[in-house]
Amino acid sequence: MNMATLVGVLIVVLLPLSLWAFITESYHKRPGAKRRAGELLRAVLTAEQYGQLIQQGYLDIPSPSDPERVYRVPRSPGQVQVREKGHVTKWLCLQPFERVPDADLVVIHKLMIEADEQTYLQKANSITPIAVSLSNDPV
Amino acid sequence: MGMLRIISNRGDERLRWNEQDVLAGDAEALAAIREAERIFARERARGATAFRVEAGKPVERLEQFDAQVSQIVMVPRVVGG
Numbered sequence: 001m002n003m004a005t006l007v008g009v010l011i012v013v014l015l016p017l018s019l020w021a022f023i024t025e026s027y028h029k030r031p032g033a034k035r036r037a038g039e040l041l042r043a044v045l046t047a048e049q050y051g052q053l054i055q056q057g058y059l060d061i062p063s064p065s066d067p068e069r070v071y072r073v074p075r076s077p078g079q080v081q082v083r084e085k086g087h088v089t090k091w092l093c094l095q096p097f098e099r100v101p102d103a104d105l106v107v108i109h110k111l112m113i114e115a116d117e118q119t120y121l122q123k124a125n126s127i128t129p130i131a132v133s134l135s136n137d138p139v
Numbered sequence: 140m141g142m143l144r145i146i147s148n149r150g151d152e153r154l155r156w157n158e159q160d161v162l163a164g165d166a167e168a169l170a171a172i173r174e175a176e177r178i179f180a181r182e183r184a185r186g187a188t189a190f191r192v193e194a195g196k197p198v199e200r201l202e203q204f205d206a207q208v209s210q211i212v213m214v215p216r217v218v219g220g
Contacts, residue, residue: 044192
């Protein structure tokens, strides 16, 4: 393969990829989208919940069905921890079909957990930590 | 005032209506309600879930559009990650 062909191949492959990355990045970083998502987050969370999210980087949502269970939702995209008696018992992964601003992800988790916990648990993929899994195995 | 907020990749889109004007038969207010109902039905058909979010009240799922609710938030279809 000569140099001209190599450069041609690189342009054909890299140009669309760079364009796609630029579009996705600028789309996600739209100030209007982030601002509106931040406003919705403030409107949906209580002052206490908002404070926890900003200061600690996560939001603890008590389970409506189990007083010992708490869902720890991260401020940035990531897995949700299911905590019981202070210990992580599971990680949950759930995401919207379309990409949304980070603040909207927190809103989605909160609304679904508080209003429809069973559907939330059915839809989320769950991962059980090995230590928890082993401790629950019959001897 | 009532508000429908639809979460999307553009943040959330908002549609407002004035319930008092609707009751008074105001044409613009009636048109806003009809538009909110249409968008609600369209998003539900796409798999979105609607929630009633009002200050001081527990969040509830909403199966049908309700103009009496002060804030409805629609969440797009979700999948296990």
